[in-house]
Amino acid sequence: MTPRTTDGLGLVRSAFAGKPAWALVGSGALAHARADHVHTAQLEATAVNRQELRACVEDAMAALDRYGASLATTPGGAGWLHAQHVPVRRFVAEIVRKLLTLNSWEPFASAPGPLTLAPYEGLVGLRSSSSREYLAYTVTWSGIAYLLGAAAPHNPARSAQLRDRSRTGAPNTEPSPLPSNLRRQDLLALSWTSRHTATLMPVLIELARDGQKSLLLDLATDPAERCTAGSVTGIELRSAPSDLFALSGTAEGLHLPDDEHVVHIEGHSVQLARLVRLLSVLLETSGGCTQPSWRTLVRAESWLDDMLSTTRPHTVLLSNDTSPLGVLAAHAAERHGANSVHVQHGAWTADSAAWPALHSRDIIVMGDRDLALGRAWVRHPDAEVHVLGQPRFDVLAGLGHEAQRRYLEKLLTPGGLRAPHRIAVWACQPFNPDHLKSHADLLLDGLSKADGDWGLVIAPHPAQGADAYASLVKRDGEPLVAVADPRVGARGCLAGADALASAYSTCGIEAALLGVPVLEIGPPGERTLDLAGHGLATRCHDAGGVAEALSEVREARTPISQAALDAVCRWRGDSAARIARLITDRAVSATGPVNSIHHDAGASTSPQDEGASVR
Numbered sequence: 001m002t003p004r005t006t007d008g009l010g011l012v013r014s015a016f017a018g019k020p021a022w023a024l025v026g027s028g029a030l031a032h033a034r035a036d037h038v039h040t041a042q043l044e045a046t047a048v049n050r051q052e053l054r055a056c057v058e059d060a061m062a063a064l065d066r067y068g069a070s071l072a073t074t075p076g077g078a079g080w081l082h083a084q085h086v087p088v089r090r091f092v093a094e095i096v097r098k099l100l101t102l103n104s105w106e107p108f109a110s111a112p113g114p115l116t117l118a119p120y121e122g123l124v125g126l127r128s129s130s131s132r133e134y135l136a137y138t139v140t141w142s143g144i145a146y147l148l149g150a151a152a153p154h155n156p157a158r159s160a161q162l163r164d165r166s167r168t169g170a171p172n173t174e175p176s177p178l179p180s181n182l183r184r185q186d187l188l189a190l191s192w193t194s195r196h197t198a199t200l201m202p203v204l205i206e207l208a209r210d211g212q213k214s215l216l217l218d219l220a221t222d223p224a225e226r227c228t229a230g231s232v233t234g235i236e237l238r239s240a241p242s243d244l245f246a247l248s249g250t251a252e253g254l255h256l257p258d259d260e261h262v263v264h265i266e267g268h269s270v271q272l273a274r275l276v277r278l279l280s281v282l283l284e285t286s287g288g289c290t291q292p293s294w295r296t297l298v299r300a301e302s303w304l305d306d307m308l309s310t311t312r313p314h315t316v317l318l319s320n321d322t323s324p325l326g327v328l329a330a331h332a333a334e335r336h337g338a339n340s341v342h343v344q345h346g347a348w349t350a351d352s353a354a355w356p357a358l359h360s361r362d363i364i365v366m367g368d369r370d371l372a373l374g375r376a377w378v379r380h381p382d383a384e385v386h387v388l389g390q391p392r393f394d395v396l397a398g399l400g401h402e403a404q405r406r407y408l409e410k411l412l413t414p415g416g417l418r419a420p421h422r423i424a425v426w427a428c429q430p431f432n433p434d435h436l437k438s439h440a441d442l443l444l445d446g447l448s449k450a451d452g453d454w455g456l457v458i459a460p461h462p463a464q465g466a467d468a469y470a471s472l473v474k475r476d477g478e479p480l481v482a483v484a485d486p487r488v489g490a491r492g493c494l495a496g497a498d499a500l501a502s503a504y505s506t507c508g509i510e511a512a513l514l515g516v517p518v519l520e521i522g523p524p525g526e527r528t529l530d531l532a533g534h535g536l537a538t539r540c541h542d543a544g545g546v547a548e549a550l551s552e553v554r555e556a557r558t559p560i561s562q563a564a565l566d567a568v569c570r571w572r573g574d575s576a577a578r579i580a581r582l583i584t585d586r587a588v589s590a591t592g593p594v595n596s597i598h599h600d601a602g603a604s605t606s607p608q609d610e611g612a613s614v615r
Contacts, residue, residue: 009118009141012037013107020113024121024141036107040141048100050525054351056096056265061089063263067272072253072294074301078331080251080283080294086323086354087137087282087291094127094138095147095275099268102144112267115145117152122159124281130468131430131461133222135287143278147270157281182310185236186212187583188338189317190329192219192289194462195392196319197227199345201235202391202576203317203583208234210584215311219325221245221288224486225462241303245288247295254280292324301328308336314587319345321359330359339586340380343391343579347506347529347568348373358383362586364579366390366509367568369534386582389575396495396513397573404496411482412455420455420480424519424550425497427490427505430463440469442521443501446546447479454550455480457497459490461505499553501546504529512536512560513571519549534564 010027013020013035030037065081072080081088102108123143127136139147140159146152156163189204191197197218204214212234218227219240227237256273263270283294292300308316316333320326321342333340342360348370356377363374363385374385409419426443428436447454456479458469469483484493490507494500500511501519508518508531518537520528531537538549565571 009040009121010037011040011043011108011115011141013111014116016114020111021116022108022113023116024118024145026118036111038105038107043098043101043105046101046104047525048097048104050351052266053093053096053100056100057089057093060092060096060263060265060270061085063272064088064092064275067261068254068256068276071256071276072251074298074328076301076305076331076335078297078301078328080254083297083324083327084283084294085327085357087287088279089355091137091139091279091282092275095144095270096265098139098141098144099265099270102268103266115141115148115150117142117145117150117155119154120156122156122162123152124157124162124278125159126161128432128434129430130433130436131463132224133288133290134430134463135285135291136432137282139278147274147278148268149271157278158285162281162285182215182307184213185215185311185313186587187214187315187317188308188311188313189214189216190219190325191216191227191319192221192325193225193320194220195345198392199319199343199390200317201227201230202394203343203579204235205232206576206580207583208232210580212580212584214317215307215313217307219244219289222463240300244300244303245292245296246286247293247299248284248286249293249295251280251283251294254283289325290323297324297328300325301332304329304332305336308332308338312336313338314590315339315341315583317583318342318360322353322355322357327359333360339583339590341579341583341586344370344374345390345392345506347504347509349504349527349530352504352527353377362386362582364388364582367566367570369567387570388578388582389570389572390509391576391579393510393513393569393571394573394576396510396571399491399495399514401495404493406496407488408455408457408493408496411457411484412480421453422498422550422553423455423457423496424499424501425484425490425494426456426458427494427500427502427507427511428458428461428464428469429503429505430461433468436468438523439503439521442540442543443546444479444481445543446540446550449543449547450550451547452551452554455482457482457484457493459484459488459493459507460486462486462489499550501540503527508537509568513565513569515557515560517549517553517557519546521546529568531568534567536560536564536568 008027009024010030011022012025012033014023015021027039069079069081121140121142123140123146125138125140127138129136142155189200215236217238220226254276256276259273261272286293316338318326318329321330330340340360341362343364344366357379358377359379361380365374365387368387371385371387408423413419447456494511495514497516499517501521502508503522504527508529511518518531519540520532520537521540524541532539540546540549
């Protein structure tokens with residue numbers, strides 16, 4: 001495996017007072033080292049046991065919660081660790097991963113000892129990512145040494161990359177005034193990615209048909225993820241204040257002096273005060289809508305409170321209530337007496353959630369298998385989980401196979417040459433570049449070995465830049481490779497494909513619903529949607545598996561049972577209408593009749609067993 005990072009450091013054994021010790025040194029010094037040594041890049045490439053990783057992260061988060069959950073709180077009562085749980089948890093997972101790799105290296109495991117850090121190296125850095133906006137925070141190896149007790153008199157908290165991001169002028173901390181023309185609304189919906197918009201808009205349109213007025217708040221900071229202004233009567237679109245996500249600065253209360261409190265992680269004692277200090281870097285850096293700074297969250301809460309006080313909706317509609325903005329919105333809805341409704345926008349698996357927690361009152365899930373996960377993850381005391389499908393999939397039946405096939409052929413042969421007889425679409429995820437390359441190699445090698453004449457169209461994830469695949473398109477020889485326009489995406493071309501490949505893109509579910517063969521790719525142990533476990537996909541661990549699966553595409557396939565499809569998504573074409581009816585029925589039961597002029601729109605109340613109370 002190619003290492004995830006190359007920081008030019010190595011770990012070498014030394015001694016202190018006759019006891020084992022370890023020092024971080026420049027990799028050039030390793031060439032002359034006679035004691036046990038290893039490049040840190042080699043350590044980072046070491047696989048760790050995922051179950052052990054999850055268990056250690058749980059223990060660390062619990063210790064962190066007991067130690068410092070109340071160190072900072074918004075005026076509305078949202079604690080820093082609760083609101084920022086997702087980015088914090090991901091950072092803690094990076095720490096645990098590095099500690100586990102240390103233990104897996106035999107020389108260290110047999111002679112553990114303190115680490116001496118590399119002077120002047122930042123303690124918190126960034127991993128590489130193919131996402132346009134997401135900040136993949138990580139702890140450096142010097143940061144690991146610091147957490148384990150090493151003195152760091154000359155080490156800045158931030159790496160050079162993060163210091164550059166933090167050099168903004170004094171932020172305007174005064175809340176922006178609300179528009180003077182805001183009116184009473186029935187619903188307030190929040191979106192900050194294109195997947196949220198595509199999931200929520202069909203529901204808002206159904207509600208508009210029923211006379212319900214909605215205000216959609218666009219909180220996206222990536223231009224490609226913003227909502228497009230529509231012309232549907234009854235749906236109003238507003239954007240967040242222009243400077244809301246530009247706020248950086250000190251997170252008061254999170255800069256603690258050293259003390260005796262530690263959390264034990266597989267033999268390592270991590271100092272909690274130092275961990276909180278490193279986590280403050282995340283909270284003090286402006287990371288856009290996906291990882292807002294603490295100052296942004298405090299101001300966003302005030303802005304949402306003003307919005308809710310002015311519009312007085314009966315429902316707050318979300319497609320993510322787990323990341324910082326979603327947590328904030330769900331709690332704001334509760335304070336203002338509005339019902340909170342979460343519509344699942346992506347597929348779930350037991351280990352896929354960055355934080356297995358759902359905060360809304362009503363949880364709408366796609367398929368039968370999501371019901372148990374939804375029940376396990378809810379946090380609201382009166383929560384109910386409803387299996388109502390995916391509103392984004394209502395339009396699948398209208399996708400044109402022939403038009404999408406022509407698009408794929410023109411991508412692969414723009415000069416009008418003969419197109420490949422068979423075309424596969426790769427629905428990607430915003431992995432780091434090394435991970436993407438490993439999937440690309442697996443797919444391209446498999447395509448070249450498969451029976452028949454195959455080409456590949458790469459469909460970037462909406463959060464990815466197409467330049468992540470530039471080197472693949474320039475590859476010489478077979479098979480032909482092209483990249484779909486990000487505005488088209490996998491949805492815009494999968495109906496024309498002979499097969500769709502992905503690790504865990506929701507597009508795999510869409511392809512299965514349309515009868516397109518699905519390949520779940522990646523080495524053993526890689527996370528997938530487990531569509532193969534439901535008979536909806538073929539699991540391909542290597543190029544040979546890909547070649548075999550593609551070679552079988554020509555053979556007649558056994559029809560997929562409705563029960564297997566329902567397990568991952570109940571697809572009837574009326575999910576948006578069913579969700580809209582649930583929202584209005586809930587509003588009627590809570591506050592009396594709502595302003596409805598089209599009561600026969602959509603389906604009746606949720607079918608039996610689709611609303612499962614978990615009070």
